[in-house]
Amino acid sequence: MNAQTTSPDQAAAATMTAEQAAHFAEVFERLVSGVERVLLGKHHVIRMAFTALLSGGHLLLEDVPGTGKTSLARAIAQSVQGTSNRIQFTPDLLPGDITGVSIYDQRSGAFEFHRGPVFANIVLADEINRASPKTQAALLEVMEEEQITADGVTHPVAEPFMVIATQNPIEQAGTYRLPEAQLDRFIMKTSIGYPDHASTIRILEGAGRRAHAVVVPAVIAAATVVELAALARTVHVDPSINDYVSRLVDATRTSTEVRLGASVRGALALIRTAKTLAAANGRHYVIPDDVKQLAEAVLAHRLLLDPEAEFDGVTPSSIVARILIETPPPGDRQAA
Known part of the structure; x- marks a missing residue:
């Protein structure tokens, strides 16, 4: 990592500069490319x-089979020199199949924890809705806590x-x-959706290669992702942007067509991702368009x-x- 990027501790104490934002955008675009x-043809997705990754969050993809979900997870892991695991969710999958289990070692006379596939940088949980609620909850607990406790011992994830x-969305x-x-x-x-015509032609031209044979060159180290995520948190957010997000979230709760509106966690997620998107666009401050692009x-x-x-x-x-149309955004602001 070059000198333009600060450590997480330094980033937490300062606001992102224009130079740091330019560097962030350059690295972000290299990762996407x-x-x-x-x-192919899925630049926006x-x-x-990567916005989700650098915001410290998790991504849910609702898609039909064969659209490249596994390839996406593997490619992201390769680009950040990280590890990736795929878990195929089935009705008989148990929580221990995800998190790991403790096995008694006769030689040592003690239980030894064997880590499950969740111990990776990028974990693809394929068809998560096919597993039982208990197994789903085991994964979602790890997502929230970023650690697993087994036999009184805490094991942090990567x-x-x-x-x-x-x-x-089709097979229920x-x-x-x-x-x-x-x-x-x-x-x-x-x-992700299906590729357009031009991208499909390019895919068919490379039909002789298996998808897993394509290796994405590493752009940054996994540790650098943590630094970039900390740097993204220092993007400036004007009070008017916070007010705008609050009004958007309130509107979801008061709509007559909605039984349950967006939570406070949702509002925080919108601010966090807007910060990352602003930095990815080379800005050290958030504008209303960042919020609009991510709201849905x-x-x-x-x-x-x-x-x-x-x-x-x-x-x-x-x-x-509709809420985005009905809720007026704050006026454009200048860089802080």
């Missing part, structure tokens, strides 16, 4: 994934640590819907709609889109 070699969970038979309280643990939700991905999955509204075809995304 590297992963784009694997996930990759930016969202740094950085990010879960990319997926669920299939034999699945367990994630409760709203657990959906709230994901900093944002998005989808951060807030929509936290809303629980009224059954009559759902029957009428109303979606959480349409609610957020």
Whole structure:
């Protein structure tokens, strides 16, 4: 890491400078460009994934099979010199299959903890809604606490640590819907979707190569991700931006079509991701457009709609889109 990036302790004590923002944006774009070699034509989704990572959060992807979710997780891990594991969620998956188990060692006469697949920098939880609520809760607890306690011993997970969970929106038979309280643990939700025509042609031209054979060159070390995340937290947020986010969140709670609006955690997530996106765009301060770009991905999955509204075809995304139109943003501000 070069001298333009401060340590986490130094970053916490100061506001990001314009020079640091320019450096952050340059590194961010290199990360995105590297992963784009694997996930063709998905620039926006990759930016969202790295925004989640550098905001210290987790990502929920609702997508049909075969859109590149595993490739995305593996490519992100490779680009930051990190480790990645994939967990295929099934109805018979147990919490210990994720977190690890303690096994008695006859030679030492003591129990030895064997770490599960959650001990990696990037963890892909594939089809998370197929596992039982107890198993889902085990993963979501690790996401929140970033540690596992077994036999009275605490085992921290890797740094950085990010879960990319997926669920299939088509097949609902034999699945367990994630409760709203657990959906709230994901900093944002998005989808990859199918590639456009030009990207599909490029994919077909490379059909002779297996997806896992493509190696994304490392851009930064895993430790540097932690430093960048700490630096992103120092982006300046004007009081008017905080007021804007608060009004947006309040509007989700007062809407007649919503039974449960966005939580305080959702408001905090919107500010955190807006800071990261501002830095990724080369700015050391947040503007209303940063909030607008992220509002749907951060807030929509936290809303629980009224059954009559759902029957009428109303979606959480349409609610957020309407609120953005009805809630006036603060005037453009100059750099601090």
